[in-house]
Amino acid sequence: MSSEASAAAAPPASTYRVQLSPEFTFTDAAEVVDYLAALGVTHLYCSPVLQAAPGSTHGYDVVDHSRLSEELGADAGFAVLTTRLREAGMSAVVDVVPNHMAVPVPESGNAAWWDVLARGRESPFAAWFDVDWDAPAQPGKVLMPVLGAPIGEVLARGELRVDTTDGAAVLRYYDHVFPLAAGTASLPLPELVDTQHYRLAFWRVAAEELNHRRFFDISPLAALRVEDPQVFDATHRRILQLIDAGDVTGLRIDHPDGLADPAGYLRRLAASTGGCWTVAEKILEPGERLPADWACAGTTGYDAMHRLAALFVDPAGEGPLTALYSGLTASTGDFPAVAEDAKRVVVRDVLAAEVNRLVRLLTRICAAELALRDHTTRALEEALRELLVHVRVYRAYVTVGAPAPPAAVHELEAAAAGARTRLPGRAAEVDLVRDLALGRLGRSEAKDEFVVRFQQTTGPVMAKGLEDTAFYRYFRLVALNEVGGDPGRFGVSPDEFADACTAAQREWPAAMTTLSTHDTKRAEDVRARLVMLSELPREWGEAVTSWQAASAHHRSREGWPDANTEYLFWQTLVGAWPLSADRALRYLEKATREAKRHTSWVDPDPGYDDALRTWVERVYADGPLLRSVEALVSRVCRPGRVTALAQKLVQLTMPGVPDVYQGAELETLALVDPDNRRPVDYPRRRALLARLDDGWLPDTDTDFDGAKLLVASRALRLRRDHPGWFVGPQASYDPLPAHGPAAAHAVAFARSGSIVTVAPRLVVGLDRAGGWRGTTLSLPPGPWHDALTGGAVDGGVVRVADLLARFPVTLLARV
Numbered sequence: 001m002s003s004e005a006s007a008a009a010a011p012p013a014s015t016y017r018v019q020l021s022p023e024f025t026f027t028d029a030a031e032v033v034d035y036l037a038a039l040g041v042t043h044l045y046c047s048p049v050l051q052a053a054p055g056s057t058h059g060y061d062v063v064d065h066s067r068l069s070e071e072l073g074a075d076a077g078f079a080v081l082t083t084r085l086r087e088a089g090m091s092a093v094v095d096v097v098p099n100h101m102a103v104p105v106p107e108s109g110n111a112a113w114w115d116v117l118a119r120g121r122e123s124p125f126a127a128w129f130d131v132d133w134d135a136p137a138q139p140g141k142v143l144m145p146v147l148g149a150p151i152g153e154v155l156a157r158g159e160l161r162v163d164t165t166d167g168a169a170v171l172r173y174y175d176h177v178f179p180l181a182a183g184t185a186s187l188p189l190p191e192l193v194d195t196q197h198y199r200l201a202f203w204r205v206a207a208e209e210l211n212h213r214r215f216f217d218i219s220p221l222a223a224l225r226v227e228d229p230q231v232f233d234a235t236h237r238r239i240l241q242l243i244d245a246g247d248v249t250g251l252r253i254d255h256p257d258g259l260a261d262p263a264g265y266l267r268r269l270a271a272s273t274g275g276c277w278t279v280a281e282k283i284l285e286p287g288e289r290l291p292a293d294w295a296c297a298g299t300t301g302y303d304a305m306h307r308l309a310a311l312f313v314d315p316a317g318e319g320p321l322t323a324l325y326s327g328l329t330a331s332t333g334d335f336p337a338v339a340e341d342a343k344r345v346v347v348r349d350v351l352a353a354e355v356n357r358l359v360r361l362l363t364r365i366c367a368a369e370l371a372l373r374d375h376t377t378r379a380l381e382e383a384l385r386e387l388l389v390h391v392r393v394y395r396a397y398v399t400v401g402a403p404a405p406p407a408a409v410h411e412l413e414a415a416a417a418g419a420r421t422r423l424p425g426r427a428a429e430v431d432l433v434r435d436l437a438l439g440r441l442g443r444s445e446a447k448d449e450f451v452v453r454f455q456q457t458t459g460p461v462m463a464k465g466l467e468d469t470a471f472y473r474y475f476r477l478v479a480l481n482e483v484g485g486d487p488g489r490f491g492v493s494p495d496e497f498a499d500a501c502t503a504a505q506r507e508w509p510a511a512m513t514t515l516s517t518h519d520t521k522r523a524e525d526v527r528a529r530l531v532m533l534s535e536l537p538r539e540w541g542e543a544v545t546s547w548q549a550a551s552a553h554h555r556s557r558e559g560w561p562d563a564n565t566e567y568l569f570w571q572t573l574v575g576a577w578p579l580s581a582d583r584a585l586r587y588l589e590k591a592t593r594e595a596k597r598h599t600s601w602v603d604p605d606p607g608y609d610d611a612l613r614t615w616v617e618r619v620y621a622d623g624p625l626l627r628s629v630e631a632l633v634s635r636v637c638r639p640g641r642v643t644a645l646a647q648k649l650v651q652l653t654m655p656g657v658p659d660v661y662q663g664a665e666l667e668t669l670a671l672v673d674p675d676n677r678r679p680v681d682y683p684r685r686r687a688l689l690a691r692l693d694d695g696w697l698p699d700t701d702t703d704f705d706g707a708k709l710l711v712a713s714r715a716l717r718l719r720r721d722h723p724g725w726f727v728g729p730q731a732s733y734d735p736l737p738a739h740g741p742a743a744a745h746a747v748a749f750a751r752s753g754s755i756v757t758v759a760p761r762l763v764v765g766l767d768r769a770g771g772w773r774g775t776t777l778s779l780p781p782g783p784w785h786d787a788l789t790g791g792a793v794d795g796g797v798v799r800v801a802d803l804l805a806r807f808p809v810t811l812l813a814r815v
Contacts, residue, residue: 009275011297011510011727012043012250013719014652015093015659019518019677020047020069021057026077030084032682037088038689040716042723043250044085045093045659047518049078050238053104057677058518059095060254061102061221063110065235082247093250093277096239098226098265099258100215105146106177108170113222117142118179120197128231130213130223132357137209141199145206145219146176155190160200162192173200207602210353215258216460217350223456227260232268243273250277252300252512257282257395257459260452263293264399270295279512279657283462285393286486289407290508298504298511301659302484305514307500308651309479309527310492311747312643314762317477317534318490324541325476328548329563335488338474343389343465345596350464354457358384361450365436368444375429383419383429387437390418394459396437400448404438412438471521472595475568479530479575482521490534494747494761498735501749505655505733515651516661516668518677523661523670526575528647529633529640533571535764536636543632544570550625554618556611565592565612569619570629576669577633581620585613587671639763641667641704642808645711646759649809650747652715653726653757655733665712666705689713697789700808711809714787718755718813725752738800740775742766746800748777756784756812758803772801784812 016036018029029044036044048059051069059069068074073081085091101110108114112125120126120140121133131142147154154160154173162185163172169185171178171193184195193200201209206219213223226232242248251273256262262280269278278296284303322333332338347355362380366372392415396408404412416434420427435441437454471481480487492500504511515524522530533540547570548563555561561569569588573579592599592612599605619625644667652658661668663680666688670676688709692698698706719726731752738746745766748758756779760766781795789806792815803810 009277010249011277012091012093012657013723013726014041014716015043015045015250015512015657016041017045017517017659017661018047019662020049020059020072021677022055022071023679025071026073026081030077030081033081033084033088033090035682035686035689037090038686038693039665039713040718040720041090041660042720043091043093044081045250045252046095048095048097048254050097053102053109056102057674060097061104062097063102063104065101066238068238078247091249092247093252094239094242094248095252095254096236097254098224098232098235099255100221100223101235103220103222105175105220107144108177108179114179117144117196117198118181120181127228128224128234130225132211132360135209135211135357136360137211138199141197141211143201143205143209143211144178144198145201145203145210146173147200147202150202151193151200154200155193160189160193162189171196204602206353207349208352208356211357213354213456215255216463223258225260226265229268232265236269236272240272243276248276251279253278253280253296255459256280258456260456261399262395263291263295263397266295277510283394283484285462285484286489288393291397291405291407292507298508298656300517301512301514301656302482302517304504304511304651304654304656305520306482306485307492307497308513308515308647309482309485309531310489311494311497311650312528312531312647312761313477313480313491314531314534314765315491317537320537320541321476321534324537324544325567328545329475329567331474331564333476335470335474335476335486339466339470340389342469342473343461344385346461346465346469347385347388351457351460354460355381355385355388358450358453358457361446361453362433362436364446365444365450368446372432375432379426379429380433382423383426383433386419386423386426387412387415387430387433388458388461389465390415390422391458391461394462395455396458398437398439398451398455400439400451401443402439404440409438467521468594469596472568472591473564473597475564475571477530477534478568478571479522479527479533482527483517483519494735494744497747498749501655501733501735505731509655509731510727511656512659513651513654513656514659514661515647516664516670516676517659518661518673520676521672522575523668523676524647524664525640525644525667526669526671528644529636530571530575531643532636532640532764533574535639535762539632539635543628547625547628550628551615551619551622554615554622556614558607558611560598560608560611561588561592561615562598565595565598569616572671573629574633574636576671577629579669581616583671583675584620585616587675588612588616590672638701639767641700641707642760642763644704645700645707645809646747646761646763648708649711649715649757649759649811652712652719653751653755653811654749655726655731657727658716658719660712660716665709667708685709697806707807710788710807711811715811718787718811722754725754736777736779738775738777740800741773742769742771742775742800745772746775746777750780753780754814756780756810758800758810758812760804760808772799772804775800777803779812783815785815787811787813 050062051064051067052059053061068078115125116123184192215221259265279300280296282299359381363377366375396411398404398408412434416430419430436450439451593601598608700707734750736748750756776797779795784793
C-alpha cells in the first residue's frame with residue numbers, strides 16, 4: 001500500500017457531498033474544488049463512481065465494478081478531479097454499493113447477470129447473485145418480470161422475437177434483450193421461450209414470485225453475495241485500487257443491513273483498505289445503538305440529524321398540534337398505530353416474494369424435524385408476517401453459529417410479544433419463528449439460511465413500511481418525518497442532546513453528522529421552518545383551517561384530495577415557499593403514491609391523480625389564498641432562519657465529521673428526491689464567499705444566504721485548520737449549561753477547550769418571554785475571538801444577550 005493510502009485512516013475534518021451525474025461529471029466537480037477549498041472543506045464526498053446503468057442519474061445502479069463511469073468521465077475525468085483535489089490539499093470520499101447491482105435495459109449491459117441468464121446455475125457468476133434456484137414457480141430459472149402483459153398475451157401479439165441483427169441470436173422484447181441457451185435458437189418460439197435459464201413473466205408477478213433477492217422492492221436491482229470472498233474481491237477491486245493509489249481516502253457504505261453479514265463485510269473491507277475511514281449507512285431507530293463490533297468510524301449521520309431536528313421542537317406544541325391534526329383530518333395522532341398498519345401493507349403486498357421465500361424455508365425446517373412437523377404452512381406464514389411487522393429496528397444482528405447478542409434478543413423478544421398479542425392463536429408459531437431467527441434451535445443448512453434471510457428482510461420491511469409508507473400517511477408535524485426519526489415523539493431537551501453528544505464523542509467520535517442528504521424527505525432549512533409550527537400551534541391552526549375552507553370549492557366532486565393529503569400540502573407550501581406549482585405537484589404525486597391509500601405506483605388511480613393535479617392548479621391560481629399562505633410564511637420565516645443557523649452551527653461543531661450536502665451552505669428549500677438533486681449555483685456561492693472574506697457581515701433578515709454561508713465557512717475553516725480540536729484522541733466535548741430565566745433556550749458547548757458554540761432554540765418562545773433577560777454562560781477562562789463577527793470576548797461569566805447581540809449564533813475560537 002502506498003504512503004498516501006496508509007494515511008487514509010485519518011478521518012476527514014469535514015466532507016461536502018456532491019451528486020455526480022451526466023450533467024455534473026468528474027470534471028465539473030473538479031471545477032468547484034477551489035471554491036470548496038476556500039469554503040474550508042477537506043474532503044469531497046462523491047456519489048457512486050463505478051459504471052452504472054445507461055441514463056443513471058444517481059449511480060446506485062452499478063453494472064460494472066471493474067471501471068469508472070464512462071458517463072462521468074471515466075479514468076481521465078477522475079484523474080482531473082483527483083489532481084485538482086491534491087493541489088487544493090483535499091481528498092475524495094466515495095460511495096460504495098456492496099449490496100446490489102443493476103439489471104439494466106438492455107440486459108446485456110451487465111455482463112455478469114447476462115452470463116447467468118445464458119447459462120443458469122452453471123454460470124461462474126451464479127454465485128454472485130442471491131437466486132433461489134429451487135423456487136416452486138419454475139425451478140432452475142431466474143424470474144425476469146419485465147413483460148407488460150401475461151406471457152400468453154405477449155406471445156399471441158408477437159411481441160417476442162429472435163433477433164440476429166448483431167450476429168449472435170438473442171431474444172428481444174422491445175428494448176429488452178436476452179441471451180439464448182446453447183442449442184435453442186432454432187426452436188419454435190414458445191418452446192424456445194420455455195427452455196431458457198430464465199422465465200419471462202408479467203411485471204406484476206414479481207411481487208409474489210421473484211426468486212432473486214433485490215434491493216427493497218426494486219426488482220431491477222439484484223442483490224449481491226459479497227460474503228463470498230471471490231465476489232467481494234471482484235466487486236471491490238477497482239475501489240481498492242483507488243484507495244491504494246491515494247485517490248480515495250474515505251468510503252461511505254450504502255445499505256450494509258442488506259448483506260448476509262454486515263460486521264464480517266466491514267472487517268474484510270477494513271483489512272483490505274488498511275483501515276480507511278469508513279462510515280456505514282445504518283439507520284438507527286431512536287434508542288438503538290450501532291453494533292460495537294463494526295469495523296467503521298460510525299454511521300452516515302441520520303441519528304445525529306434526528307437529534308438535531310428534535311432539539312428545536314417545542315414539546316408544548318404536541319397537544320395542540322395533535323388535536324388540530326385529528327380535528328382537520330380525522331387521522332389518528334398515534335404514529336405507532338399508523339406505522340404498524342403501513343408495515344402490514346408492505347409485508348402483505350410489497351414484499352410478498354420475500355415473505356414467501358422465508359415461508360418455504362420454514363416449511364423445510366419443520367418438515368425435516370418430527371417435533372416441528374405439525375406446524376402448518378398457513379400458521380407459519382401468519383406468525384412470520386406478524387413478527388416482521390413488530391420488529392422495531394432495521395435488523396437484529398445475529399451471526400450464524402454464534403450466540404445472539406443481547407440487543408438482538410431484546411428486539412426479537414419484544415417483537416414476539418407484540419405478535420402474540422395480535423395473534424394469540426399462533427403463539428407457538430410466533431415463538432418458533434423467533435427462536436429460529438435467533439439461532440436457538442441448532443444448525444442445519446435451512447436453519448442457517450433462515451437466520452440470514454430473516455435479517456435481510458426486516459430492513460426492507462422497515463424502510464418500505466416507515467420511510468416510504470407511514471411517513472407519507474402521518475402528518476402531525478412533517479418536520480419529524482425523516483429517516484431515522486420518530487414522528488411520534490416531540491422534542492429532545494438540551495440535556496438529552498448533550499448526553500447523546502457525550503456518548504458520540506466517547507464511542508464514535510469520527511462518525512458522520514448531517515442535516516441533509518440525497519435521501520432526506522426535506523432539506524434542512526425546510527425542516528427548520530416547519531418546526532416553528534410547534535411554537536405557533538394557534539396561529540398555524542387558524543391559518544390552515546381558513547385555507548382548508550377557502551380551497552374547498554377547488555376540490556373534485558368526490559371531495560378529492562383527501563383531508564390528510566391536503567394537510568401535507570399546506571405544510572409543504574409553508575416549509576418550501578416559494579415553491580412552484582410544478583414542484584409542488586410532482587412532490588404530491590410522489591407522496592400520495594408512496595402512501596398507497598388512494599393511488600400508488602403499482603396501481604395508480606387516474607381519477608384521484610387527475611383530481612389532485614386540478615386542485616393544485618386551482619389553488620395556485622387563487623391569488624387571495626396564496627397571499628394568505630405568504631403571510632403565514634412571513635411569520636415563521638425569520639425564526640425559522642435563526643433556527644436554521646443554529647442547527648447548522650451545532651452540526652458543524654458537535655462531535656463527529658460533518659457533511660454538507662451540495663448547495664446547503666446557502667438556504668436550501670428542497671423536497672424529497674429528485675427535487676433535492678437539482679443543479680447548484682456555484683458562481684453565486686463563490687461571489688458571496690468573496691464578499692464575506694472582504695469583511696461583509698450579512699443581516700439574517702435580508703441576506704440569509706450570506707448569513708448561512710458565513711456560519712458554514714467559518715466553522716469549516718476552523719475544522720480544517722485545527723482538526724485536532726474536533727476529531728482525534730485529544731478532542732473533547734463539554735456542555736456549557738446556561739443559567740437564568742431563558743437557560744432552556746440556550747445550546748452551548750466547548751470543544752477541546754478551544755472552541756465554544758452558542759446557539760438559541762425555541763426562538764419564538766424566547767422572543768415572547770422578553771429575550772435572554774440576564775441569562776448567562778460561564779466560558780472557559782482566557783481571551784476568545786468571535787469567528788463570525790470578528791469581536792473579542794473575555795472568558796468567565798458572560799451574558800448570552802451580549803454574545804448574540806450582533807449575530808444570531810456565536811462561534812468562539814481560542815485566541
